[in-house]
Amino acid sequence: MLKIDLHTHTLNSKCGQHTLLEVLNIARGRGMELIAITDHGPAQGGTVRGTFFQDARVPHEFDGVRLLKGLEANVLDADGHDDVPRSLLERIDILLAGLHPSFGGKGLEDNTRAVLNILESGPAFDMISHPDIRAYPLNLERVVPAAADKGVILEINDANLVLGKTDLEKMRELLALGAKHGALFAVNSDGHTWAEFGRDDSTRRALREFGSPAIDIVNDWPLDKVLAHFAARRSIRRG
Ligand SMILES: [Zn+2]
Ligand SMILES: [Zn+2]
Numbered sequence: 001m002l003k004i005d006l007h008t009h010t011l012n013s014k015c016g017q018h019t020l021l022e023v024l025n026i027a028r029g030r031g032m033e034l035i036a037i038t039d040h041g042p043a044q045g046g047t048v049r050g051t052f053f054q055d056a057r058v059p060h061e062f063d064g065v066r067l068l069k070g071l072e073a074n075v076l077d078a079d080g081h082d083d084v085p086r087s088l089l090e091r092i093d094i095l096l097a098g099l100h101p102s103f104g105g106k107g108l109e110d111n112t113r114a115v116l117n118i119l120e121s122g123p124a125f126d127m128i129s130h131p132d133i134r135a136y137p138l139n140l141e142r143v144v145p146a147a148a149d150k151g152v153i154l155e156i157n158d159a160n161l162v163l164g165k166t167d168l169e170k171m172r173e174l175l176a177l178g179a180k181h182g183a184l185f186a187v188n189s190d191g192h193t194w195a196e197f198g199r200d201d202s203t204r205r206a207l208r209e210f211g212s213p214a215i216d217i218v219n220d221w222p223l224d225k226v227l228a229h230f231a232a233r234r235s236i237r238r239g
Helices: 020-029 086-091 107-121 140-150 158-162 168-181 201-209 223-238
Strands: 004-008 034-040 065-074 094-098 153-157 184-188
Touching (some): 004 184, 034 094, 086 223, 140 153, 153 201, 158 201
Parallel strands (some): 004 034
16 A cells, blocks of 8 residues: 555546545545645546645645645647646646547657657656556657656556556566666556555556566655655746
8 A cells, every 4th residue: 555646536537436535534544644636637527626726725734644736637749738727837736747538649659759748848747647558658768768867757557557558568668767767656546436545556566576676666755755856846847
């Protein structure tokens, strides 16, 4: 079970099953130190509520659980356009970019260009969601060094492993290249239901089966270091 889960969804994502308060209560009940709520961006049907990002109204702590206010934004095309609401950009604690059905590109080259463009000129994204998903294959030889260079985290997504959405050969390659280039990784639940929040057992088992590659996993850092990391990234977005 994760103490720090950096990718979860509420009812503000069409596919999420629980309210914000339900997710926070589950996180507290499981003894989690930090949970990031990262609902989908508008292009994927996500409802982005301005209130959530108002620090005076929604504090960053709930009964001892730290809260990061995030967004899983959509990469819209190979040029790297995204659906992050610019009015909220400076208030977002953790910003993920992912390829989803709202992506207009087709195939390996478009997918790869999209992510490289996001890394190069996007609004300081913190993490690439599920870079080893079968639906949107990437040229990892190009993506991993670029992400490492920018300090952008590459995700290992537990729900996708459970659901069979992960390309295991791509995951193996991702881990090997990440270790070689010193990339940052995160192990996340991508939880949409109570059964999923904080789960990492499938990922940890897969990592053991892949020979426990020497990768730097952000979730395994102490809480203070994780908070400092995302605060520093957020200050880049604020310019
Ligand atoms: Zn996603
Ligand atoms: Zn997600």
